[in-house]
Amino acid sequence: MRGELYILLILPPMIACLKISSFEVPSLLVPGDSAYLTCLFDLGGEKLYSVKWFKNEQEFYRFFPSLNPQYMAFRAPGIHIDLTKSGRSTVYLTNVTLETEGRFTCQVSADEPFFGCVQVHRNISVYVPPEESPEITGEFTDYGENLTLRCLSARSKPAANLSWYINDVMMVPEGSVLSHEIIRHHDRLESSSAQLDIPMGSSSLPDGLLRLACEASISNFVTSISKELLISREHNDQPPQQHIDPQEEVNSQDSLRALGFLLVVTMILWIELVG
Numbered sequence: 001m002r003g004e005l006y007i008l009l010i011l012p013p014m015i016a017c018l019k020i021s022s023f024e025v026p027s028l029l030v031p032g033d034s035a036y037l038t039c040l041f042d043l044g045g046e047k048l049y050s051v052k053w054f055k056n057e058q059e060f061y062r063f064f065p066s067l068n069p070q071y072m073a074f075r076a077p078g079i080h081i082d083l084t085k086s087g088r089s090t091v092y093l094t095n096v097t098l099e100t101e102g103r104f105t106c107q108v109s110a111d112e113p114f115f116g117c118v119q120v121h122r123n124i125s126v127y128v129p130p131e132e133s134p135e136i137t138g139e140f141t142d143y144g145e146n147l148t149l150r151c152l153s154a155r156s157k158p159a160a161n162l163s164w165y166i167n168d169v170m171m172v173p174e175g176s177v178l179s180h181e182i183i184r185h186h187d188r189l190e191s192s193s194a195q196l197d198i199p200m201g202s203s204s205l206p207d208g209l210l211r212l213a214c215e216a217s218i219s220n221f222v223t224s225i226s227k228e229l230l231i232s233r234e235h236n237d238q239p240p241q242q243h244i245d246p247q248e249e250v251n252s253q254d255s256l257r258a259l260g261f262l263l264v265v266t267m268i269l270w271i272e273l274v275g
């Protein structure tokens, strides 16, 4: 039962060929959405017996041309149907919730003499975009040699993918250690947490001011970027000094070891809102 178009023929090959010519359902919905599900079929000369709709094998809508009323809706989790906008080939879903997600099937059956039956499936996912931007925090460890950054995304579904940007370039500097974790909440939403340990001596780090940011994305639909964390990283012969934004807590150490060149002479952290 794999693939998007699965055709089941109950009887031996028929001359007339019942087939589903078009099956259109959105693959992604957001809670609160409404959507048309459309299943167009070609009876190929046969007589229609029924059109049935299922979510995860549970029937939620039926069209029987010979019955009165011809349409019937059944209870199923997360399924709310506006019957005034539904018909022979169409179901109008309203008030989508997280429970709406699942595998949707349209099944078309012909009447005698052939009783042909065809069906198609497609998955609908429900996603919840994060309401806030991801948040980035940072601290220097190991006498300022290493910078540990943490990025936490707001609740969403599915959990967002997190990417790191340094001076607007998506990158993980050479020698860094990256780890990810997904936090599952009771309301079925999820947050992503990513930690990046950057050795400040990494040769792939640009010199001067580093603008660090973290981006949360869900497929191509939602992207949201954190406030920037700014760090000054300079070659310099002057004695080490640090200027730290009072709002940020950073391990400050006087002794900085040389790593090929003298670095992290001035560390300035401040936060800037990015458009």
Ligand SMILES: *[C@@H]1O[C@H](CO)[C@@H](O)[C@H](O)[C@H]1NC(C)=O
Pocket: 080, 081, 082, 094, 095
């Ligand atoms: C959808 O929700 C609205 C507001 O909560 C409600 O008035 C309406 O009856 C609901 N529709 C269905 C088909 O459940």
Ligand SMILES: *[C@@H]1O[C@H](CO)[C@@H](O)[C@H](O)[C@H]1NC(C)=O
Pocket: 102, 103, 123
């Ligand atoms: C559709 O969802 C079912 C479970 O609900 C899953 O087993 C299946 O792999 C999904 N198919 C696709 C194409 O994503």
Ligand SMILES: *[C@@H]1O[C@H](CO)[C@@H](O)[C@H](O)[C@H]1NC(C)=O
Pocket: 142, 143, 145, 146, 177, 197, 199
């Ligand atoms: C900085 O981090 C790296 C990688 O985790 C580690 O190998 C190194 O020892 C750390 N630096 C110091 C001074 O501890």
Ligand SMILES: *[C@@H]1O[C@H](CO)[C@@H](O)[C@H](O)[C@H]1NC(C)=O
Pocket: 158, 159, 160, 161, 217, 218, 219, 220
């Ligand atoms: C995260 O990235 C992986 C690999 O690119 C992708 O398969 C997955 O769909 C993405 N997840 C989200 C929530 O965007």
